[in-house]
Amino acid sequence: MAVHGIDSITGGMMAMHTTRNRTAAPGGTALAALAVAVAAVVSVLASASASAQRPLDGSQAASYVAVNAETVALRGITVLDGTGGPALQNQTVVIEGNRISAVGAAGQVQIPAGAEVMELSGHTVIPGMVGLHNHLYYTAAGGRAAQLTYSAPRLYLGSGVTTVRTTGSRQPFAELNLRAEIERGSVPGPRIHVTAPYITAGGGMSTMTMLESPEQARRFVRYWAAEGATWLKAYTNIRSEELGAAIDEAHKQGIKVTGHLCSVSFTEAVALGIDNIEHGLPTNSDYSPGRAEDECPSGLLASATQVDVASPEVAATFKAMIDAGVPMTSTLAVYELFFQGRPVQDARSLDAMAPAVREDYLASKAQIDETGYPVEWLKNAMAYEKAFHDAGGVLAAGVDPTGNGGALPGYGDQRNYELLIEGGFSPAEAVKVVSANGARVLDVFDDLGTVEAGKIADLVVMTGDLTADPSAIRNVTVVFKDGVGYDSPKMLEDVRGRVGIS
């Protein structure tokens, strides 16, 4: 049956083709000329994309460049390539222009003449991380909020995050303009997928759009798609009617929708056609018995995180998501902040905060150690993500630099890696979650997300063996983006005291 169906479609297309050729015959010369012109344009585009987009001379971006050769070879390095395959020791990775041209064992890969060779024994390389919940704003203890147009792009790129989705915007034009500056080669930073302002219903935060009708949802989506947003972010109080309309209109405009849900459960959002779901267990109201339609139950984090992850109810959520191809975004670094007895992991984060922000954060942290949620609930949220992954779901990750301010852009993405390891992922799996899976969600996997020949050269080089020591992910030395190597420590040094201000 299926074969017969394909045959008839092919036959039909061939028939159409023949007919068209016949009717088009008089204009054949013009069409041929057009075809030549199109081919010429295509080949110009292909050669343009083959060389790296180098930072503009004298720009802020240029001030961080450490490696800027046309051909570069990383030699003697351990590769965790993002495919989920095992780590490979003593590898050679060749970059030509902006692409990886070869990856293989030392002695099996020819290093092109004239290449700049970096001797990197004792180092690990992973793909550029893809952060799926990576705001360009920051909120912190004491009601603080700031757009981090200066510090966030440096923190992300310097930490090895070469692609971000902003996943909810407070100042969308600041983000669209920053994206343009980065693409121009003027300012350092990751590739940016801009998300529109949040959509919710009454009771949301003051920077969000409180949708009152499906018509308003559609108008909102058309406007932001036209301005250059490629994702929408639904927030906790949104009603199903407006969410459904927003998703439908987004798909008509060729953009996608994710959500930090509550009033609509995970399975309800999947039925409405959502493309991605943020945060995992603490925000899923699938397990709130007696919940009214469009009701966000109070105390959801406390109730949801006590659900048995091996229960049939959880299996039903995963089946709905996996059958519909809906990935989940892990944001463990921001959740960790609300649980008792978790260490202040990262002196670099405290140094990066403005002094008053640091003071309020540390006070908040001390309070949480006394009265925060019990750590078992965090462990259960981790187990939920591992179970989703093991069931065949696509789990990606992002930092979400909000809450009391302890999860910083970039540093929090690195912390996500460590927390995935704590949650039972192998190093190869955790690298895949923070790189390849994010690239899949953003539909850029053909170009990004793994260390493989043919991919764009977005690479994170760190000292140490990441397979033996998860904290090696903090020791980034050089980050390649589009084939250009940036000096990570220099970039990170420049944000000292700036987080919470600029």
Ligand SMILES: [Zn+2]
């Ligand atoms: Zn968020």
